[in-house]
Amino acid sequence: MPTDYAIDIEHVAKTYTNLFRAGVPALRGIEMKVHRGEIFGLLGPNGAGKSTLVKILMTVIRASQCRGTMLGAPIGDKATLARVGYLPEHHTFPPYLTSIQLIEFFGAMTNVSRRDRKRRSQELLELVGMGDWGNKKIGSYSKGMRQRVGIAQTLINDPDLILLDEPTDGVDPVGRRDIRHILERLGEQGKTIFINSHLLSELEQVSHRVAIIVQGLVARQGTIDDLTNDETHYEIQLSASPDQIMAAMAQLDTGKLPSGRAFELKDSTLHIATDDAEQIQPIIDRLREQHMVIQSIRMARPTLEDLFMQAVVDPSTGQALKPGAAKQKKRGA
Structure with a gap:
């Protein structure tokens, strides 16, 4: 049955374990709802668990606990993943491929027909401002150009949901502006876009709603207007x-x-x-x-940066909270 939410999750937890030390909690019970057709911004300090959450949604890593749906199906449903576009953080593309070859390769992985791959690859490069570079090898691209091609490859399967992990990382201001315009155009097409980024000003300009993760939990969630009304x-x-x-x-x-x-x-x-x-x-x-x-x-009214700083600072000490998920106190402590 269709749902109004592209992502609807609760009790998402992840603890990293090994043989030599106690478990390290990364997520401690994330609850989050992302409406269909919106641009949703996820932010938090380094080590807060943002990329871990994205990887759980894409089944790159397995959650210790997870309950919820993505595009109306349980998290991890293979048929649903074929309707999702994903750009991971710190992605690496083969430098010997052209961007046309790269996009067609990802299209083949998501069962896009050969005919549609040929047609859409050039269209997508035009969309991200790389139309003249389709037959040039990726090894000759700048970081910003590789990010644009990365966004293009997320669209080859015409996804309903797009997950972007730090899409403007290492991109200059002009490139960030261009990527923001690309995301706005995709939003106008009805795509749901989930962006993980540490660039607060970028998220503030493009996002309909945001969530702030601190120490493995959602500290704030909602529209920027809703989150700042009380302090206007x-x-x-x-x-x-x-x-x-x-x-x-x-x-x-x-x-x-x-x-x-x-x-x-x-x-x-x-x-x-x-x-x-x-x-x-x-x-x-x-x-x-x-x-x-x-x-x-x-x-x-407070900016998104103001909200972020309020969330990541311990009000009792005035100091920034430590990275990573907070450790649970032992009973009786």
Whole structure:
């Protein structure tokens, strides 16, 4: 039965073990839902388990525990994997092949007919801006060109779901912009795209929703708007000293503001905890009465980088959390 989710997983765990040491947890119970037709960004610090999760979805490695579906079928279903395009992190393509040969090779692996492989390989190279390079050997390509060809090969089987593990790694800013435009075009075609990347600004520009993995667990998940709504605020920048601003604000009734702490002063900028323009009018009026010069007023919300830093920093110490999944405490400890 069709489902609204391209990926719907829960209780995904992975512990690496060997004969010489105790198990090392990489994932500790991932729960995640990716809607069909959306671009979904997965981010987290190094060692958080991002690539491990992608490899589990593609059955490159076996999970210690996994429950869920991909394109409506159980994780690992072979027929479903034929409907998925995958670009792994740190991929290596044979340098003696041309990009046409490479894409046709991957098409053969996914049972695309010879006729369709011939037709689609050139079309896909045109899509990723490599149309003039189809008959040149991959060994002569730059890193950005290899990444573009890598994206092209994920599309040879016309997949419903595309998994990209660090697709812009090592690519210059112009190349990243071009790849972002490619992903946007694929999204317009109704493809579901799952991107694992550490480039926060890139994910913020292209993703409909994101998830942040920290120490083997999903710390935050949702649209960027949903994740930042509670921290949206107004900023009023003034041409005055902090002491002058505080004196002007001293007699202002801020009880109607929807925050226990109505405003915060940083340097010469007031940060007012509301997204309602009407709520800041009394403050603006008061500042004008005190002949304060208002340089700018803007509504601000946290960036994806702000959300990321909140997720990866221990609030009790202010220090970044250690890489890898946190170890479970022993009972009675």
